[in-house]
Amino acid sequence: MTDYTLRELMAITATRYIKNGDIVFCGTGISLLAAMAAKHISAPGSIVFFETGGIDSELEELPLAVGDPRVMHRTTVNGSLADSFAIMQNPFTGPHVVGVMGAAQIDRYGNLNSTVIGDYHSPDIRFSGNGGAPDVASFVNRTIIFMQHEKRKFVEKLDYLSSPGWLTGYDSRKKAGLSGGGPEVVITDKAIMGFDEVSREMILLGTYPGYLPEQILDQMSFDVDTTKAVEVQVPSSEELRILREVVDPQRLILGG
Numbered sequence: 001m002t003d004y005t006l007r008e009l010m011a012i013t014a015t016r017y018i019k020n021g022d023i024v025f026c027g028t029g030i031s032l033l034a035a036m037a038a039k040h041i042s043a044p045g046s047i048v049f050f051e052t053g054g055i056d057s058e059l060e061e062l063p064l065a066v067g068d069p070r071v072m073h074r075t076t077v078n079g080s081l082a083d084s085f086a087i088m089q090n091p092f093t094g095p096h097v098v099g100v101m102g103a104a105q106i107d108r109y110g111n112l113n114s115t116v117i118g119d120y121h122s123p124d125i126r127f128s129g130n131g132g133a134p135d136v137a138s139f140v141n142r143t144i145i146f147m148q149h150e151k152r153k154f155v156e157k158l159d160y161l162s163s164p165g166w167l168t169g170y171d172s173r174k175k176a177g178l179s180g181g182g183p184e185v186v187i188t189d190k191a192i193m194g195f196d197e198v199s200r201e202m203i204l205l206g207t208y209p210g211y212l213p214e215q216i217l218d219q220m221s222f223d224v225d226t227t228k229a230v231e232v233q234v235p236s237s238e239e240l241r242i243l244r245e246v247v248d249p250q251r252l253i254l255g256g
Contacts, residue, residue, distance in 0.1 A: 004235050006189045007254060008243055009208060010039055010146065010236040014187050016056055017144055020045035024099045025136055027051075028065050029253055031100035036062070036247045041176065041239055049087065051132045052088055053079035062248050085132065088139040094180065099136035099143040101227070103162065105155050108202045108222050110135065110165025110183030110195060113158040120160055130162040137163035142184040149188035154220040161220075166200035191216045192232060193224070201225075206232040 014034035054074035103112035117126035186193035192206040211228040
C-alpha cells in the first residue's frame with residue numbers, strides 16, 4: 001500500500017498538525033478527512049466540533065455536510081450554532097481550538113478570500129459565502145488552511161478579504177484587536193507553506209516528492225523564502241489503511 005493520491009497525502013499531512021487536546025473546528029470534505037484521521041493516528045484525545053452544534057461526535061460514518069445528522073451521532077453535546085462559536089471565545093477552550101479552512105484565494109500573509117473573484121459589485125464569480133470562516137479566522141488560536149496550489153489562488157492582492165490571516169504582517173493582527181493566533185500552515189496539493197515567526201510572511205516549509213522549490217514558486221504570484229524547505233514525509237501503509245478503511249471506506253471524499 002505504497003501508492004497514494006494527492007488528496008490522501010494532503011489529509012495525512014494535516015493530521016501531523018493536530019495534537020491531543022486540540023479542539024478541531026472543521027467543515028466537511030478534506031478538512032473532515034484530516035480531523036477524523038487524526039483521531040485514529042496522531043491525536044486520539046482531540047475533539048471535533050461543527051458550526052451546527054455537534055460537539056465531540058463519535059463520527060462512525062463520514063458526514064457529507066455540517067448539517068448531516070451524522071455529525072450529531074453520540075455527541076458529548078448536541079448544541080447550537082451559538083454554542084459552537086462560544087467555544088472559540090471561551091477563555092478555557094479557546095486557546096485549544098484549531099480551525100481547518102479553505103478558500104478561493106490566499107495572500108502572502110494568509111488572508112483569505114472566499115467571497116468573490118473580480119470587483120465586489122460586478123464580480124466575475126460570486127461564491128455562496130464564507131459562512132463562519134471570518135469568525136474562525138478571527139478568534140481561534142491557530143488555523144490549518146487547505147488550498148490548490150495555483151498562481152490564480154496564491155495572489156499578491158486579494159480581490160476581497162473574507163477572513164483575516166496575519167493581515168499586513170508583524171503585529172498588525174494584534175493591533176487590529178484580533179484574539180488568538182493566526183494561520184499556522186497552508187497545505188496544498190504540491191507543498192506545505194508556513195509563516196515566518198516575526199514578519200508573518202509566507203515561507204515554504206516542505207515540498208511533496210517530485211516537486212522542486214522553483215516549481216512551487218512558479219505556481220504563485222509572489223515569492224517566498226524556500227531555504228527551510230524539506231521533502232514532505234509520505235503516508236505510511238498504516239496511515240493509508242486507516243484513511244481508506246476506517247475513515248472513508250465508502251470513498252465518499254477520497255473518490256474512486
